[in-house]
Amino acid sequence: MKAKINQVFEEMGKVVIGQERLINRLLIGLFTGGHVLLEGVPGLAKTLTINTLAKILDLNFHRIQFTPDLLPADLVGTMIYNQKSNDFEVKKGPIFANLILADEVNRAPAKVQSALLEAMQEKQVTIGDNTFPIDRPFLVLATQNPVEQEGTFPLPEAQVDRFMLKVHVDYLNKEQELEVMRKMSNMDFNYKPKPILNKDDISEIKGEINKIAISETLERYIIELIFATRKPSDYGLKEEARYIQFGASPRASINLNLSAKVLAYLDDRDYVLPEDIKEIAPDVLNHRMMLNYEAEADGITTMQVIDTILRKVAIGR
Incomplete structure (x- = not known):
């Protein structure tokens, strides 16, 4: 394939x-x-x-x-x-x-x-x-x-x-x-x-993607990233907490997991790396987070907030 x-x-x-x-x-x-x-x-x-x-x-x-x-x-x-x-x-x-x-x-x-x-x-x-x-x-x-x-x-x-x-x-x-x-x-x-x-x-490729391995550490890393969009203060993101009105939904964690597996598959690997999650996270999260009017007034974009979350939320937290 x-x-x-x-x-x-x-x-x-x-x-x-x-x-x-x-x-x-x-x-x-x-x-x-x-x-x-x-x-x-x-x-x-x-x-x-x-x-x-x-x-x-x-x-x-x-x-x-x-x-x-x-x-x-x-x-x-x-x-x-x-x-x-x-x-x-x-x-x-x-x-x-x-x-x-x-x-x-x-x-x-x-x-x-x-x-x-x-x-x-x-x-x-x-x-x-x-x-x-x-x-x-x-x-x-x-x-x-x-x-x-x-x-x-x-x-x-x-x-x-x-x-x-x-x-x-x-x-x-x-x-x-x-x-x-x-x-x-x-x-x-x-x-x-x-x-x-x-x-x-396509059906055969889906079956192969289902076999892509993702460690529990990376699964929990995905959850931490999603929760950082909902409760940024718990992750030391006090500045970002001022700007986020709504965080990402549970669909974000599901789709982030699936997308990372496909990236690994397209890269000819049978396991997910942290880089896969970080690469696809902006595309999964940017439409699921809502910033408030204060962010708009300060010229803060969703992509900037996501970039900060990816830099500050550690793997194996």
């Missing part, structure tokens, strides 16, 4: 330049069944990366453009009257796919967010009086623009918490952007990635 995963990175690299970390996080979501929220300004290849990954996976894929006038029925489906049978029948919506690209997810109103939330959490959809399971694997990859707020609806905390990871997508460096410019300036460039992984492959 490791050879196939290497092929995925190679095939992605033929289309997407300089986003290895983003691809890594998308694979973590894929192999654990955890949804991923991507945040970054337009033009950073968020949608292109997801579209390319969808072509490499032999899975059913739908792209949904979220807009303020979107209705829940546009997402999950509706009941349609059939004149021939003189009865109502179900017309399923685009949410019935293995891989969903929810583009600009924060542009949809609350009712649509609620419908998406049921699908993300319960892996099922209710249409009329009937409930329909969604085929596995089921993965929502959502994007949002952090800058433009006009015509957007803030995602409810309950929904944000359902995302396993929130990944901040940043600008490329100069050499990477030069390579992108040269490649995309070629109007004949139309590379079509070949399918590499199918459902059976």
Whole structure:
């Protein structure tokens, strides 16, 4: 399986330049069944990366453009009257796919967010009086623009918490952007990635990840990190205690454990290192912690608080 995963990175690299970390996080979501929220300004290849990954996976894929006038029925489906049978029948919506690209997810109103939330959490959809399971694997990859707020609806905390990871997508460096410019300036460039992984492959990879070992010391380290977001004063983080309004939920510890195992697997190890936990912790925690107005006034960001927690909470405390 490791050879196939290497092929995925190679095939992605033929289309997407300089986003290895983003691809890594998308694979973590894929192999654990955890949804991923991507945040970054337009033009950073968020949608292109997801579209390319969808072509490499032999899975059913739908792209949904979220807009303020979107209705829940546009997402999950509706009941349609059939004149021939003189009865109502179900017309399923685009949410019935293995891989969903929810583009600009924060542009949809609350009712649509609620419908998406049921699908993300319960892996099922209710249409009329009937409930329909969604085929596995089921993965929502959502994007949002952090800058433009006009015509957007803030995602409810309950929904944000359902995302396993929130990944901040940043600008490329100069050499990477030069390579992108040269490649995309070629109007004949139309590379079509070949399918590499199918459902059976993903199921087999999940089984291998389940065998990744994590010591009790590191399990307790994860718990200490999560509790440091809730009761920072107990960990000598008095300055940070002034800024944290809510700490991370129990889903954070579960997802931090799972993500660290996938990082170890992708690094061709059968055991988790402390570095795995520290590397993935910001992506697991940054959307699960809420800072207060005092933090905003002092220019303190969630990432800064997480960085301090990672530096000050010791392993084997």
